[in-house]
Amino acid sequence: MRLLGxxxxxxxxxxxxxxxxxxxxxxxxxxxxxGRYLKEYREIRSKIDFLGMCKRPxxxxxxxxxxxxxxxxxxxxxxxxxxxxxxxxxxxxEFAKNDGPVIHNPVRTAKDIEALQAIHTDEDLPxxxxxIRMVKKELNGRVPLIGFSGAPFTLASYMIEGGHSRNYxxxxxxxxxxxxxxxxxxxKISIVIINYLKAQIKAGADVVQLFDSWVGCLSDEDYRKFxxxxxxxxxxxxxxxxxxLIHFGANTAMLLSSMRDxxxxxxxxxxRINLDEGWEKIGFDRAVQGNxxxxxxxxxxQEIEKKVKDILKRAGGRPGHIFNLGHGxxxxxxxxxxxxxxxxxxxxxxxx
Numbered sequence: 001m002r003l004l005g006x007x008x009x010x011x012x013x014x015x016x017x018x019x020x021x022x023x024x025x026x027x028x029x030x031x032x033x034x035g036r037y038l039k040e041y042r043e044i045r046s047k048i049d050f051l052g053m054c055k056r057p058x059x060x061x062x063x064x065x066x067x068x069x070x071x072x073x074x075x076x077x078x079x080x081x082x083x084x085x086x087x088x089x090x091x092x093x094e095f096a097k098n099d100g101p102v103i104h105n106p107v108r109t110a111k112d113i114e115a116l117q118a119i120h121t122d123e124d125l126p127x128x129x130x131x132i133r134m135v136k137k138e139l140n141g142r143v144p145l146i147g148f149s150g151a152p153f154t155l156a157s158y159m160i161e162g163g164h165s166r167n168y169x170x171x172x173x174x175x176x177x178x179x180x181x182x183x184x185x186x187x188k189i190s191i192v193i194i195n196y197l198k199a200q201i202k203a204g205a206d207v208v209q210l211f212d213s214w215v216g217c218l219s220d221e222d223y224r225k226f227x228x229x230x231x232x233x234x235x236x237x238x239x240x241x242x243x244x245l246i247h248f249g250a251n252t253a254m255l256l257s258s259m260r261d262x263x264x265x266x267x268x269x270x271x272r273i274n275l276d277e278g279w280e281k282i283g284f285d286r287a288v289q290g291n292x293x294x295x296x297x298x299x300x301x302q303e304i305e306k307k308v309k310d311i312l313k314r315a316g317g318r319p320g321h322i323f324n325l326g327h328g329x330x331x332x333x334x335x336x337x338x339x340x341x342x343x344x345x346x347x348x349x350x351x352x
Contacts, residue, residue, distance in 0.1 A: 032328030082150030121199030147205030216251025235263030270326030287320030
C-alpha cells in the first residue's frame with residue numbers, strides 16, 4: 001500500500017515528468033528553494049544554528065513547506081544538508097559563520113579511512129526520517145516530496161579537503177597517487193549513501209536526488225575511472241525502491257554522457273550548455289532537469305520571460321522536462337521574481 005499511496009498526489013506533474021509521461025504543464029521546483037531568500041526562513045534561522053535547525057523535525061517541516069506555500073512549486077524537497085551523515089561517520093563538522101562547513105579532522109590516510117564508521121540512518125540520524133514523515137503528513141498529498149544525498153565524489157572531497165576548495169588538490173592527489181585508498185574511501189561512502197537514501201524513501205520520499213555539486217572539476221576520463229563505478233553503485237543500490245532518482249552535477253556539460261551511464265531517471269543540466277544540446281548528449285530515453293542560470297532571477301521580468309521561453313522551446317514539448325535552476329537559488333534573490341518565474345513556467349507551458 002505504501003508504494004501505491006506514494007503516487008496519489010493532487011499535483012502529480014513532477015512525478016509524471018520524472019517518468020517521462022505527458023504532463024499538463026512543465027513542473028518546476030528550485031534547488032535551495034527553502035532558504036535565505038525567504039524572510040520566513042531568515043526569521044527561524046536567526047534563532048538557531050544551522051545544524052541544530054536540521055536536527056529539529058518541527059523546524060525542518062516548517063521550512064520545507066515554505067516554498068510550497070509561498071511560491072507555489074510543484075515539489076517539496078526536505079530541508080537538510082548533504083553533510084549530515086558525516087558526523088556519525090566520525091567527522092568533526094562545524095558550520096562556521098560566513099565560512100560554510102569546516103571539517104576539523106580531514107580524511108587523508110589509510111588510518112583515517114579505517115576509522116570511518118558505517119551508519120544506519122534510522123538509528124543514527126532519526127530526526128531526518130521523522131521530519132520526512134511530518135512533512136508528508138502536512139503536505140497531505142498536495143505535491144511530492146524529494147529526499148536527497150550528496151554523491152560519493154562530493155562527500156569524499158569535503159572529507160579530504162576539510163571544507164570548500166578551489167582546486168581539490170588533496171582529493172585529486174589521493175585519486176592519482178593512492179587510487180586504492182581513494183576507491184576504499186568511495187566504497188565506504190557509497191554504502192552509507194545507499195542506506196541514507198533508502199531510509200528517506202522508507203519514511204516517505206517520493207523522489208530522491210543525488211547532488212554531485214563538485215564533480216565538474218574533473219575530466220571525463222577521470223570521472224569514468226574514479227567516480228562512475230561508485231555513483232553507479234549508489235544508483236543501482238536503490239533501484240528496487242521504485243522511486244525516480246535525479247542525478248545532478250554542477251558544471252558538468254562535458255560529463256553528461258558519463259553521468260547518464262552512471263545512472264538516474266532524470267539527469268540535471270546546468271546553464272553552461274543549452275538544454276536541447278544537453279538532452280541530446282544524455283539521450284532522450286532519460287528525463288532532464290534544468291536549466292536557468294540563477295543570476296537571471298536578478299534581472300527584469302522581460303529578460304526572465306525571454307529566457308524561460310527559450311528553455312521551454314529547447315525542451316520542445318518532449319515528455320520528461322522538469323524546470324529548475326542550473327544550481328541553487330542565490331540568497332538575495334528577489335522573491336517576487338521567483339514567484340513570477342513559477343507563474344511563467346506554468347502559464348507558458350500549459351497544454352491547451
